[in-house]
Amino acid sequence: MMNMDTSASTPAASVVIPLFNRVELTAACWESLVAHTGTAEVEVVFVDNGSADGTAAFLRGVAGSAALPVTVLTNADNQGFAKACNQGARAARGGVVVFLNNDTVVHENWLAPLAAELADHPETGVAGAKLLYPDGTVQHAGVCVNRWNIPYHVFLGAAPDDPLVSGRRAFPMVTGACMAVRREEFLALGGFDEGYVNGHEDVDLCLRYAEAGLRSVYRPDSVVTHHESQSEGRMAHCRANTQRTLDRWLDRLVQDDFNYDFPESERLIASDPLSIVLKIPAEDKRAAPPPATLRAEGLARELCRRGHRVRIHAVPDWDRTMDGCDLVLAVPGPRRYVPKPGPPCALLTDGTRDGASGAGYAAALSLADPFTRRDFDEFETSLRALARAGGCS
Structure with a gap:
């Protein structure tokens, strides 16, 4: 040299x-x-x-x-x-x-x-x-x-x-x-x-x-x-x-691109930000995304805009660690996510069905798609209340 x-x-x-x-x-x-x-x-x-x-x-x-x-x-x-x-x-x-x-x-x-x-x-x-x-x-x-x-x-x-x-x-x-x-x-x-x-x-x-x-x-x-x-x-x-x-x-490489779909100046500062995991029924993430995946990404984007931290787990990721997670939201689809001990888990519905009864979910939360600002304000309030209520056992 x-x-x-x-x-x-x-x-x-x-x-x-x-x-x-x-x-x-x-x-x-x-x-x-x-x-x-x-x-x-x-x-x-x-x-x-x-x-x-x-x-x-x-x-x-x-x-x-x-x-x-x-x-x-x-x-x-x-x-x-x-x-x-x-x-x-x-x-x-x-x-x-x-x-x-x-x-x-x-x-x-x-x-x-x-x-x-x-x-x-x-x-x-x-x-x-x-x-x-x-x-x-x-x-x-x-x-x-x-x-x-x-x-x-x-x-x-x-x-x-x-x-x-x-x-x-x-x-x-x-x-x-x-x-x-x-x-x-x-x-x-x-x-x-x-x-x-x-x-x-x-x-x-x-x-x-x-x-x-x-x-x-x-x-x-x-x-x-x-x-x-x-x-x-x-x-x-x-x-x-x-x-x-x-x-x-691999455990650190979890989808997060929805965090950046809006200018940083538009991100709100949450007084009590939540860490949320969305469980989606996508069988193969390399295939064309099903409607549930796209809906979850839209939801993640809006939650991130409001200052929360969101991760998306598809079926192959459902057993990944949820360390530091405050709340789990399960999106309905061909595969059902079974709630596990840990943070509270809610079923996300479109307002026309309630699949939470007897299924081990802490609650069923309705959010119409597309959602209005008022809808989302109410939805966010429900998320905070559920997170404060404590985890599943």
């Missing part, structure tokens, strides 16, 4: 960029950093994973540049994204480390919001940027979980000024294409898991931060253009990476 360091001063932040070929992308990324970072308090750490094109010569050139302090680490072969980032973080001298893909172009004032997020919010562990495709549409504005337990970019393809992507908010995950962390925290957590090969490292890292009680926060005021998946072999290990994530985090 070769190291070239052009500055002995201690920077406030270190931008770590893993590389493998595509020198033209690296050059464009570097030029944008010089144009839009503009401070000697920032260093750039390039980690070259054995590139065979003109990358080495390019790095020798920028290492002698006075524009920004530069450190270059060179591996003999391709060590992968996770290991390269970990190498860069260990070599970094800044208190904040920003991992940045080489297929990105940063915009004006891109770094300050990420650094400010970590400086001003001790509860934040990872800060992520708004990433745009070259055509200006959104590539990343937060990562959450779909009904198939898979993390995904929830606002992919949105307009850059869409209200849904214009507010600061916490997500379960943000993308590693541009994410900022505190260096010492990152190293204390073990860095990226090097068992992943060019995919899901960021998902795993954010979930480990969450396990440690730290949030991942999206900052829309940090804007970066991302060409996406430009590295050779980027998708070659997709199946294995996904399986590794599911094996480790």
